[in-house]
Amino acid sequence: MSRFRFPTGLVGRRDGFLIVLTGFLGLTREQARKVTPAVIEVGGLGVISIQGTAVARAASPGECPRCAVAGWLSVIAPHYERLRASFLPLLDPTTAVPGVHVCELPVGDLWRSGVALLPSIDRTGAVGTGEPISVRAITTIIGQRRIPTGRTETLDPVVRAEGRYRDATSTELAAAQDDVLNHLDSANQYLEELLAEAELVKQTLLTEPDNTAAK
Numbered sequence: 001m002s003r004f005r006f007p008t009g010l011v012g013r014r015d016g017f018l019i020v021l022t023g024f025l026g027l028t029r030e031q032a033r034k035v036t037p038a039v040i041e042v043g044g045l046g047v048i049s050i051q052g053t054a055v056a057r058a059a060s061p062g063e064c065p066r067c068a069v070a071g072w073l074s075v076i077a078p079h080y081e082r083l084r085a086s087f088l089p090l091l092d093p094t095t096a097v098p099g100v101h102v103c104e105l106p107v108g109d110l111w112r113s114g115v116a117l118l119p120s121i122d123r124t125g126a127v128g129t130g131e132p133i134s135v136r137a138i139t140t141i142i143g144q145r146r147i148p149t150g151r152t153e154t155l156d157p158v159v160r161a162e163g164r165y166r167d168a169t170s171t172e173l174a175a176a177q178d179d180v181l182n183h184l185d186s187a188n189q190y191l192e193e194l195l196a197e198a199e200l201v202k203q204t205l206l207t208e209p210d211n212t213a214a215k
């Protein structure tokens with residue numbers, strides 16, 4: 001699942017957040033789409049809870065559910081302030097720092113002003129701010145994310161006129177790229193595990209009519 005580049009990284013982060021809600025916290029699709037900033041608490045020391053349930057932290061950043069939440073809140077936040085340019089650097093693959101828990105970095109408070117935390121994102125990366133995506137759209141996304149693409153996000157050799165790799169040799173660039181790809185591989189593995197959990201939750205719901213009736 002892409003976490004970098006625009007708009008694919010934006011979509012990937014939203015979907016990662018969605019999978020944490022449905023697969024990890026066990027929310028139904030309807031409950032997930034109704035998650036608002038009001039039910040999310042960001043405490044000190046990287047503690048994040050949603051509807052009173054602490055989002056677990058994994059040892060590896062690429063497998064960390066809390067990182068998936070923080071990674072989304074940190075990019076959706078500036079959007080609501082219409083500072084699109086400010087989150088684009090967060091999606092820049094050349095600034096990716098493998099091994100760092102983004103859940104331990106400040107996510108700011110701007111996301112609190114948003115209404116929908118699962119907004120639509122069109123092909124140009126424009127984010128819908130009013131209503132969250134529909135239950136049907138969530139079903140489609142989860143379905144698509146369950147299909148292995150057979151490929152990992154590819155990051156081209158970084159050649160830029162400015163930035164931290166301006167003076168890097170090709171060997172250094174290749175090493176940096178490998179780091180990012182390794183990071184993404186572990187992220188993909190983590191998301192596959194979450195999807196497996198989501199399937200379990202789905203099966204549980206299907207066998208518990210009382211739960212689904214509440215939707």
Ligand SMILES: [Zn+2]
Binds near residue numbers: 101
């Ligand atoms: Zn983390």
